[in-house]
Amino acid sequence: MKFAYAFPLAGLAAAFATAAQAETITVATVNNNDMVIMQSLTSAFEEAHPGIRVNWVVLEENVLRQRLTTDIATDGGQFDVMTIGTYEAPIWAERGWLVALDDLPEAYQEEDLLKPVRDGLSHNGSLYALPFYAESSMLYYRTDLFEEAGIEMPEQPSWEEVREWAAELHDPANQLAGICLRGKPGWGENMAFVSTLVNTFGGRWFDEEWNPELDSPAWQEAIGFYVDLLGNYGPPGASSNGFNENLALFSRGNCAMWVDATSAAGKLYNPAESQVADRLGFAPAPVAETPKGAHWLWSWALAIPASSEKQEAAQTFLTWATSQEYIELVGETQGWTSVPPGTRESTYANENYQREAPFAGFVLDAINSADPTDSTLEPSPYVGVQFVGIPEFQSIGTQVGQTIAAALTGDTGVEQALQNAQRATARTMQRAGY
Missing domain, CATH: 3.40.190.10 (Periplasmic binding protein-like II)
Incomplete structure (x- = not known):
């Protein structure tokens, strides 16, 4: 009997060892519906990236802004991923508070991001946040x-x-x-x-x-x-x-x-x-x-504070949560009306989205016509x-x-x-x- 349990116990030990080695990143976000969906899909991210675990801090909008502003201005380092917007991105980037996202993988297809949204999250030609969803x-x-x-x-x-x-x-x-x-x-x-x-x-x-x-x-x-x-x-x-x-x-x-x-x-x-x-x-x-x-024109986006000590893992999460693959995942598991809107040309070219979301073309035009x-x-x-x-x-x-x-x-x-x-x-x- 002792021998019979050796393999399961060994497997369990290996699982605990993997969990112990995993790097935990802390993601701060707003309690809006799209972000609640993102949080619910944590397991999909962790299964695809077994070396990374996600700890969530989900807050009401005004409280989130206060917490993030205080943390980043004081170099607090509490968060590895911050949910910020079109207002903060260029201002915080200019102050050196955010990590420039200049080395995104080719598969991310940065050029697929809608130009007004991409421009709003950039400073001196570099992206400093990736759009999770955008809106007018x-x-x-x-x-x-x-x-x-x-x-x-x-x-x-x-x-x-x-x-x-x-x-x-x-x-x-x-x-x-x-x-x-x-x-x-x-x-x-x-x-x-x-x-x-x-x-x-x-x-x-x-x-x-x-x-x-x-x-x-x-x-x-x-x-x-x-x-x-x-x-x-x-x-x-x-x-x-x-x-x-x-x-x-x-x-x-x-x-x-x-x-x-x-x-x-x-x-x-x-x-x-x-x-x-x-x-x-x-x-x-x-x-x-x-x-x-x-x-208006606004984007809720994900950024990496310069104070994070886990920037590589944080960027892995950013590129996953704002990718075409994530949008497909939400569409297939939550329904196409629930995908994060306003960020990618490919979303609006997707036949599933066009069929389920009668507002798609209208929203795209509103985003493209807003002039900050x-x-x-x-x-x-x-x-x-x-x-x-x-x-x-x-x-x-x-x-x-x-x-x-x-x-x-x-x-x-x-x-x-x-x-x-x-x-x-x-x-x-x-x-x-x-």
């Missing part, structure tokens, strides 16, 4: 409600039309909001949406001399419109709702309209995830005075559609987001909120030497 913004609406009300969606809706439709469709007695929009404060939460609203109302964050314009007539009009629209026709507690909260509301049937990221389309069109999958329509993000900057170098009616000195590509914007955007949220809850008036935002932003820019 769009208007989602309930086709059944529009048909019942006799509303026909035009090719390009205006914000004035959206307000009229929201008023007509708002039905709080039946837990239906006329419209859902981001209200949760944060430079990447409410201000991502609000910045595009201000853009299309003809406003800008700064003039060409870097003077803030947050108390300008365009900002007053845009924020007044936003507070009135969401206050009258939004869901209860709108000031606490970010992307994930509104996605849950819309997918449950609690919103007649929602303007937000194109990346939500896959989940909303998936009958297993959405109660409105069979009555979902989409249109371009609404416009007001100008179409410039009405829809020309997003405001009047000239501006910054790059970015829904953000300002300077290091100070992270704190400025979050502070302004808090004042906008205060106006939304009625704690302060719109005019006072914008005066407060103007003064705080002017102080920050003055201290920064602009």
Whole structure:
């Protein structure tokens, strides 16, 4: 009997030895649906790369940004892979905080990455992050409600039309909001949406001399419109709702309209995830005075901090999670509407994706038409559609987001909120030497 158990025990010992030798990388990411899917496929990565184990840190968006910024600025070394975006990549690369991804394997097919997305994650011609998914913004609406009300969606809706439709469709007695929009404060939460609203109302964050314009007539009009629209026709507690909260509301049937990221389309069109999958329509993000900057450009991407001591293993994970093979894996195991959108030409050429995702061509056009170098009616000195590509914007955007949220809850008036935002932003820019 002793001899009979020798081989199984030997095999078990070998397995433990392999596990002990495996290198563990820590991946920090946001708790969005696409990243939750990535985490669920960890075993597929570890089976293909038995020498690497993955430890996950999954956080809400605002918390993730705070943790990562603190860690990388202090050379903390807690993470080997960071989920960052189009805002951070060039700024952090310039400061030497990220590893340049200049030696990607040929099989990765870097040229397959969509050019606007690739450019947004580059600095001085080098990629510093690989796009996991990318997005613009769009208007989602309930086709059944529009048909019942006799509303026909035009090719390009205006914000004035959206307000009229929201008023007509708002039905709080039946837990239906006329419209859902981001209200949760944060430079990447409410201000991502609000910045595009201000853009299309003809406003800008700064003039060409870097003077803030947050108390300008365009900002007053845009924020007044936003507070009135969401206050009258939004869901209860709108000031606490970010992307994930509104996605849950819309997918449950609690919103007649929602303007937000194109990346939500896959989940909303998936009958297993959405109660409105069979009555979902989409249109371009609404416009007001100008179409410039009405829809954003963003990429959630994976980067390697220079402080990581496991850069080779980290790059192995990066190239796997952003590869054509990963997209195929998600399509085959989770369904083609669940693949990470917006990153590769090959995704949009894939017949399976074209067949299952009616929004595919629309999203591709929205991403390709967003121009971070020309997003405001009047000239501006910054790059970015829904953000300002300077290091100070992270704190400025979050502070302004808090004042906008205060106006939304009625704690302060719109005019006072914008005066407060103007003064705080002017102080920050003055201290920064602009």
